[in-house]
Amino acid sequence: MRQYINKGLILSLIISLGIFNQACDNKAKSLARAEDDFAQGLLSTTKIVAEAKQSNLLSQEDIDLLKPILREVAETHLQIIKLTKESLQFDKELPEDKRALILSLVSFISDRLTELNNEGVLRIKNVEKRLLFNTIVLSMQGSVVIVIQILELRKS
Amino acid sequence: MTPEQIERLLKLIALGTSAFMEAQIIINNHKMQAGKTEEQVLDEAQKKTEEALEIINNL
Numbered sequence: 001m002r003q004y005i006n007k008g009l010i011l012s013l014i015i016s017l018g019i020f021n022q023a024c025d026n027k028a029k030s031l032a033r034a035e036d037d038f039a040q041g042l043l044s045t046t047k048i049v050a051e052a053k054q055s056n057l058l059s060q061e062d063i064d065l066l067k068p069i070l071r072e073v074a075e076t077h078l079q080i081i082k083l084t085k086e087s088l089q090f091d092k093e094l095p096e097d098k099r100a101l102i103l104s105l106v107s108f109i110s111d112r113l114t115e116l117n118n119e120g121v122l123r124i125k126n127v128e129k130r131l132l133f134n135t136i137v138l139s140m141q142g143s144v145v146i147v148i149q150i151l152e153l154r155k156s
Numbered sequence: 157m158t159p160e161q162i163e164r165l166l167k168l169i170a171l172g173t174s175a176f177m178e179a180q181i182i183i184n185n186h187k188m189q190a191g192k193t194e195e196q197v198l199d200e201a202q203k204k205t206e207e208a209l210e211i212i213n214n215l
């Protein structure tokens with residue numbers, strides 16, 4: 001129970017930081033920032049997995065399970081970045097069709113992150129690395145929530 | 157304190173430490189984002205994601 005409370009606290013902290021930034025910045029910058037935060041989290045996560053593999057904390061079987069999820073998340077995020085870049089070329093306003101598409105891609109990532117977290121926490125043997133992995137994936141989920149908030153706000 | 161309580165406490169401390177480290181990464185990331193245009197920030201995001209993808213493909 002305490003584990004869930006702590007996860008909730010971490011997620012709240014990340015989201016609060018994002019909301020604070022939104023209040024101080026324009027929406028386009030907030031969106032770009034959230035996507036960059038997510039990319040940073042993704043890079044950190046992949047490095048943890050690579051280190052865990054090198055230290056024999058993850059078997060190749062474990063890697064084969066995590067790899068496709070990580071790849072999907074990365075490739076989808078690249079699509080999101082590309083769409084956001086294209087959209088920002090037009091007066092910093094997001095066209096409705098692009099907004100809807102980005103939202104659906106973000107929703108896909110959100111589902112995959114839950115799967116990634118469950119699989120990673122299950123398979124990483126080292127307690128420290130497991131906790132760090134969990135924390136970073138949680139912060140990525142926080143970034144996803146922020147992106148959704150920004151996209152929903154841009155609709156109005 | 158029982159051994160189980162001590163173990164739980166240690167895990168909480170480790171979780172707090174991990175959260176603090178991740179918060180530091182985010183704050184440092186935001187500091188680096190300051191003064192950059194949206195396009196530059198997105199270029200950075202793209203670079204990081206591509207780097208992540210390369211690591212993933214080499215796993």
